[in-house]
Amino acid sequence: MKHIISCDQFKREDLENLFQLTDAMRGDLSHYKTGLADRIVATLFYEPSTRTRLSFEAAVLRLGGEIISTENAKEMSSTVKGESLEDTVRVIHGYSDALVLRHPDRNAAEEAAQVSEVPVINAGSGSGEHPTQALLDMYTIFKHHGTLDGLSVAVMGDLFYGRTIHSLLKLLALYRKVTVFGLSREELSLPDEYKRYLEERNLQYVSCRNFDDLPREVDVIYHTRTQTERNLNAGMEVEEFIIDDFVMDRFPQNAILMHPLPRNREIAREVDSDPRAKYFEQSRNGMYIRMGLLYQLFR
Amino acid sequence: MKHIISCDQFKREDLENLFQLTDAMRGDLSHYKTGLADRIVATLFYEPSTRTRLSFEAAVLRLGGEIISTENAKEMSSTVKGESLEDTVRVIHGYSDALVLRHPDRNAAEEAAQVSEVPVINAGSGSGEHPTQALLDMYTIFKHHGTLDGLSVAVMGDLFYGRTIHSLLKLLALYRKVTVFGLSREELSLPDEYKRYLEERNLQYVSCRNFDDLPREVDVIYHTRTQTERNLNAGMEVEEFIIDDFVMDRFPQNAILMHPLPRNREIAREVDSDPRAKYFEQSRNGMYIRMGLLYQLFR
């Protein structure tokens, strides 16, 4: 049985098989649309993440599967009554053929996988991993550029807390000659453990403090929301990196602008009509990549 | 692509085509029950309205479609994080083939339709429109009386804030020689803009202050809940128009009594067994008229 817990479990060829399958499904769904027939997938969300949940549910339904769902497992009667995650999993796997788990604890998905008799898919675990987000991000880059080898990728925003960035870097490290530019305020810099991770795998990492530090020939600009609630609590004044049409002018025509969404002010609305703005396409890719993953699990 | 945003978009023949289709589906569903096969409808409710949501969901399922749903979009993680309605729509339309939107803002459905790549159905937008409620109301009258031309319709309760009444009047205005009697306390009278609307379309409107002001030969009695929470806040003493068996005695045998539900005390329980009491049938008609609308959208 396969679980999808961490980006660490994927090799380069896994990604490329997945991307190929996903493309094939988008091209002609008819061969795949009963791939999950008679299967029930349980979505068990201990913190709300409506878009992730809906995208998984749409993926299951488009493959002919069915859904049982709880939007707020934290207030589940059994959780309130003190049931452990392990016990909950051992109950829910009795009703379902796979478990999609969102949980605030870093190791929740791993713990669930240890007791589950059905595949567990990590849909985000606290400050830890969110592997399906990283896969859809990689798929979006791959679809546009045709490869990931040799790309220059600028990541920006909150590089310190940003789970999305951390997972993406792990998958980028599977490719050759990738250069990463990390643009953030100093206190939101990429943690040293990730810098070492990249270095050990021969990726070049360049810390940047303003847009001028970025090279003009960047291939991917990946922005993220700075968690202003955290900053405001800390009483800091927020200095943001806002991408507008003026900033976009410095980037090449073949670059793409990505964002995991939701965005606040860090990408101006005017940019939406720029053909390089791919964040809504990226979000849609999330449903397709999850279809690919689910299909692989059950074939 | 068609959106269903406002009662203004319907013509008399649209209504009659819809009613005919709906009747045909009720008569024999077998020709229609795959009308939404392979379609996913997203229900996106920014305020709770369980009955409207369930009736849409049942309609989708009876036509072979599937549902992804959020009961409380206001607490959606992305909304909490400051995402605009437009961004949310551009994400969700990536997963679904139609969007059913309930929102407290008057113009939400229109705004959603402007960015959505899939049909948007307005399931109630603040003090604005609730077109599917008006359509099911019209269908209920049409089924009983066979036409709407020449009818006398008494509307009562909260004519000032009552979105349901306002939408119904717009559709009644598509018919000939309709007379409307509006019974309410003075401070809950029909706003002047709706009186003008009716006048411009040659409907007669008669303001009433008590049951005795109503004619005996009325064809439709449409009661609504007075929003007592609002009144109580304002410190006013509530004077209600309560329909009981005694009041029903004054109305003809062929009249029908309607209510959008939920009711409080304004219709006494004893009236439920009166064959003219059609409010539960009216509610059930809601599912059927939504089936008709959805079928039209996707055929």
Add this chain to the structure above:
Amino acid sequence: MKHIISCDQFKREDLENLFQLTDAMRGDLSHYKTGLADRIVATLFYEPSTRTRLSFEAAVLRLGGEIISTENAKEMSSTVKGESLEDTVRVIHGYSDALVLRHPDRNAAEEAAQVSEVPVINAGSGSGEHPTQALLDMYTIFKHHGTLDGLSVAVMGDLFYGRTIHSLLKLLALYRKVTVFGLSREELSLPDEYKRYLEERNLQYVSCRNFDDLPREVDVIYHTRTQTERNLNAGMEVEEFIIDDFVMDRFPQNAILMHPLPRNREIAREVDSDPRAKYFEQSRNGMYIRMGLLYQLFR
């Protein structure tokens, strides 16, 4: 039309027919998996009970039916606006082919059944009945021991408030020569009405105060959660009956240990690997027995 409201409505042969059907479905679902085709089941939960809801929903889906669902009917807009349960039922039965109702009021399911035009299934009503829990418990015992006649059953934990225990005793009373041992603190003893109920039906009931009062040759050990929140409020010190490997040593190899879940500390984790620990299997049986019940309702 059949409703499932109370354990009182079942005879011994009803149980055995149900168990036989359920086993047949588990053996080969293919003959049954369209048993609910074109049927919509509404789950209407006025208090959260995620596991019961998910197990019903999985049962419906595995038989080809569809679900409309509200997780928190108490906050349903219509309930907040003062709608009675009867009115809500008369609306929802217009959209659905069966109603699964969870409600804090003792008589809610009965009241719903009186106005519903579709079958009502009681999924737990306050301090009253939870018949499908009792049926799955009986099925679990039956599957293991092959009969219920002549068994020794130890029930323990909260015998005073425990709805689960009360419903189970009613069904055990349909069998011959059953002996029940009730182990609890004095203030959580089985109410006299249930003692009389058993006595009138020739079951022997033995009150116990510690593990040593139990016979060694017991066939079923049924533990339940002591509702510590209640005890703590009352300022009492909690003295629990904790089952661990040491306690299990005193019971025979053919006994089974059951629990309706969720558990707290009353069954130690170490017991999970004991082959006699059947509580997770019992929980899974819940889905199957509900499949059996639903199939019977619609055939």
